[in-house]
Amino acid sequence: MDTPPVQYLRTGDGFNIAYARTGRGRPLVFVPLNFSHIQVFWKGESILAQWLHGLAARFEVIQYDGQGQGMSTRGLKESFSALDQVSDLQAVVDHLGLESFVLLARGPNGHAAIRFAAANPQRVDALILFSLPAVGTAWPQTFAQALPAENWKLFLQSFTAFDGRLNDADESVERMAQTVNQQDWNILIREWLVSDVRDLLPLVQAPTLVIHPRSVIQPAMEDSMNLAAEIPNSRMLLIGGASQLGNPEEGLSAIDSFLAGLPPRGAQPGVAEPPTVDAKTSAPSSHVGEGGRQGSRLSPRQLEILGLLVSGKTNREIASDLVLSLRTVERHVNDIYERLGVRNRTEAVAFALRNLH
Structure with missing residues (x-):
C-alpha cells in the first residue's frame, strides 16, 4: 500500500493540521503518537508500519499530525495546553464530517482521546487505548523531560x-528526528506530564479496549489496569x-x-445519559446543576483557571502557577x-471539553 x-x-487559531485518509470501511481515527509523522512511518518494515498497513486493510484510517508535530505547523506557543490537543482532534473529525468513528490512541496523546470521548459520547463508537496511564506523572520525568x-x-x-x-536503531532515530523538534517536544512533554484524566474516566461511555504488551514496563502494566478499571464499559488485554x-x-x-463482539450502537444497557447542552446558551441544561447562572460568561481569569482544571491540575498547583492564594483559586x-x-x-471539565474550543 502506498504512502497516503x-x-x-x-x-x-491559525495552525495548519496535516491529515491523511486511506483504506476502506469503518472510519478509525488514529490519534498522533508522541513521535508523529503521517508519511514517514508508512515506509519500511517497522512495527508501526505493520500496524498502519494492517489497520488500513480493515478500516478507513484517518491520521493527523498535531500542532508542533510531523507535517503540521511547527513552533508551539508557550500557552499550548491539553485543550489544544483536543481541538486538533475535533478540527479533523469535524472537517471530514465524521458523525461517528473508532478512536485509537497510544502514549501521552491518548489523554486527548479520552477527553474527546468523555465529551462526545455520541460520536465515539469504540475507544482503543495502548499502554496508557491516567496520570502524566507515571511517565519517566527525568528521561522524557x-x-x-x-x-x-x-x-x-x-x-x-x-x-x-534496536534492530533498526539508526533508521528509527532518523525518522523520529523528522517528527518533532527539541523546542516543541519540551512544550508537549510539559503538558503531557501534568495531564490527569482520572476524573474523566467514569464519563467515557464508549466500549473501550485497553491493550498492554506484556514486555512493556514503562508505563507499567498496573497503570493500564487501573485505567481500564475506571472506565465503565472496558476490558483489558x-x-x-x-x-x-x-x-x-x-x-x-x-x-x-x-469490535465484532460489540452490540449494535445504542443497545448498550445501563449507560447514563450525558449532560445536555442548550443550543442557544451553550450552557448545560437544568439537570446538570441547580440554580446556576446558565449562559453567564466567565472572566478571562476564570477561563484561564478552567483550562488548568482541564489539564488535571489541583487547586494548589493552579495557585502556584498563577501566583494566587489557595483561597482565591478556590473562590x-x-x-x-x-x-x-x-x-x-x-x-466543569466535561462542559469545557464540549464547548470551549
Missing part, C-alpha cells in the same frame, strides 16, 4: 532502545511484543474480536461551577 497523500486544514532538554540527540537514541527498536504497540498480528486480531473555582451550572470539577 497529505491534505491540510486550518484551525481557528530532563534528558531531551539537555541532549536531544542522546534522547532520541535512548528512546529507540526504550521502545524496543495483554499481548506479546516489545514495542509500545505490541505485536501487530496479535493486536489486530484482538481489535477484530473486540474562582466555586464561581466557575455556579456560572456554568455544574456541581463539581468533573462536570
Whole structure:
C-alpha cells in the first residue's frame, strides 16, 4: 500500500493540521503518537508500519499530525495546553464530517482521546487505548523531560532502545528526528506530564479496549489496569511484543474480536445519559446543576483557571502557577461551577471539553 497523500486544514487559531485518509470501511481515527509523522512511518518494515498497513486493510484510517508535530505547523506557543490537543482532534473529525468513528490512541496523546470521548459520547463508537496511564506523572520525568532538554540527540537514541527498536536503531532515530523538534517536544512533554484524566474516566461511555504488551514496563502494566478499571464499559488485554504497540498480528486480531463482539450502537444497557447542552446558551441544561447562572460568561481569569482544571491540575498547583492564594483559586473555582451550572470539577471539565474550543 502506498504512502497516503497529505491534505491540510486550518484551525481557528491559525495552525495548519496535516491529515491523511486511506483504506476502506469503518472510519478509525488514529490519534498522533508522541513521535508523529503521517508519511514517514508508512515506509519500511517497522512495527508501526505493520500496524498502519494492517489497520488500513480493515478500516478507513484517518491520521493527523498535531500542532508542533510531523507535517503540521511547527513552533508551539508557550500557552499550548491539553485543550489544544483536543481541538486538533475535533478540527479533523469535524472537517471530514465524521458523525461517528473508532478512536485509537497510544502514549501521552491518548489523554486527548479520552477527553474527546468523555465529551462526545455520541460520536465515539469504540475507544482503543495502548499502554496508557491516567496520570502524566507515571511517565519517566527525568528521561522524557530532563534528558531531551539537555541532549536531544542522546534522547532520541535512548528512546529507540526504550521502545524496543534496536534492530533498526539508526533508521528509527532518523525518522523520529523528522517528527518533532527539541523546542516543541519540551512544550508537549510539559503538558503531557501534568495531564490527569482520572476524573474523566467514569464519563467515557464508549466500549473501550485497553491493550498492554506484556514486555512493556514503562508505563507499567498496573497503570493500564487501573485505567481500564475506571472506565465503565472496558476490558483489558495483554499481548506479546516489545514495542509500545505490541505485536501487530496479535493486536489486530484482538481489535477484530473486540469490535465484532460489540452490540449494535445504542443497545448498550445501563449507560447514563450525558449532560445536555442548550443550543442557544451553550450552557448545560437544568439537570446538570441547580440554580446556576446558565449562559453567564466567565472572566478571562476564570477561563484561564478552567483550562488548568482541564489539564488535571489541583487547586494548589493552579495557585502556584498563577501566583494566587489557595483561597482565591478556590473562590474562582466555586464561581466557575455556579456560572456554568455544574456541581463539581468533573462536570466543569466535561462542559469545557464540549464547548470551549
